Amino acid sequence: MRRVIILGSTGSIGVQALDVIRANPERFEVVGLVAGTNREALDAQAAEFGVADTGLGVTDAEQIVRDVEADVVLNGITGSVGLGPTLATLAAGRTLALANKESLIVGGDLVKDAAEPGQIVPVDSEHSAIAQALRSGTAGEVSRLVLTASGGPFRGRSRESMHGVTPREALAHPTWDMGLVVTTNSATLVNKGLEVIEAHLLFDVAYADIEVTVHPQSVVHSMVEFVDGSTIAQASPPDMRLPISLGLDWPSRVAGVGVPIDWTASHAWTFEPLDESAFPAVALAKQVGRAGGSFPAVFNAANEQAVAAFHSGRIGFLDIVDTVQRVVDAHEMPSDVVTIESLAEAESWARATADALIAKA
Structure with a gap:
């Protein structure tokens, strides 16, 4: 029986993970659930699966990962805010089923250095x-x-x-x-x-x-x-429940989780x-990847700002990547040493720089 914590439980990845677990109650047990802001949906999930440890937001995610005994943590949070829970999962020695790609991309070597061999299982x-x-x-x-x-x-x-x-x-x-x-x-x-x-x-x-x-x-x-x-x-x-199931119990396969060709x-x-x-x-x-350091964090943060600006009608579709390119071109790494603090500073700079460019568009 694999004890599972799901971060981002009310999102697309989390909901599909619960589909897999619901169909395989003899194989998986949900021991922790964390959502972003949807308390009503979270409470409904907790009631269905009998989960006592639940939370909202990144701070609750990190605490539940540290305090609740689990075999695997599925990080289905969207965005670079998932970095803290990713590092907390690795520090706690849990297997990390990683759907939150941004945390690895932004964290880079910080995440790799924190992980034991085989501790990260990709869910994309x-x-x-x-x-x-x-x-x-x-x-x-x-x-x-x-x-x-x-x-x-x-x-x-x-x-x-x-x-x-x-x-x-x-x-x-x-x-x-x-x-x-x-x-x-x-x-x-x-x-x-x-x-x-x-x-x-x-x-x-x-x-x-x-x-x-x-x-x-x-x-x-x-x-x-x-x-x-x-x-x-x-x-x-195409059905995300297949890679999710592998993330939950890698390298074992879960029978019937997907429909074959x-x-x-x-x-x-x-x-x-x-x-x-x-x-x-x-x-x-x-x-950006070859440049390394804080460049991936800048790339991701600038993109998040540009996507938000596009959906609010402040810039056009093509301006999204153009804005990211301009922010990346303007970035200068203050040091080759990357820390959580330096990544946070780089992200803040990238968001502010992107916002300034967007305001002039």
């Missing part, structure tokens, strides 16, 4: 796919990681054609049902850029050996190419090169 569908494929060979046999991207709602469009895109259009993702920030990031492909940084940090593969290909069917979730020329791909119909039917899967002129966020993320 792409990184879960890579983790599964990597079991087919040794680290020395890996040639490249290939992340797949659906292309979002604007796949195939030129940069010029995206002037005037509305928030409603940006939120019309063709495959996944996600929150406002993540869905917008998928439209700009900032999310894929963040996932490139995450892949580098999780799997210690150089940025030059991490590629992105556009796969609109979202059935092949990512691939690993090995030195002998073979490529191992993980394929399944119907191999008696015809399928057509396509792969297209990424148009970096229309979607420059991935190239910018690689630049």
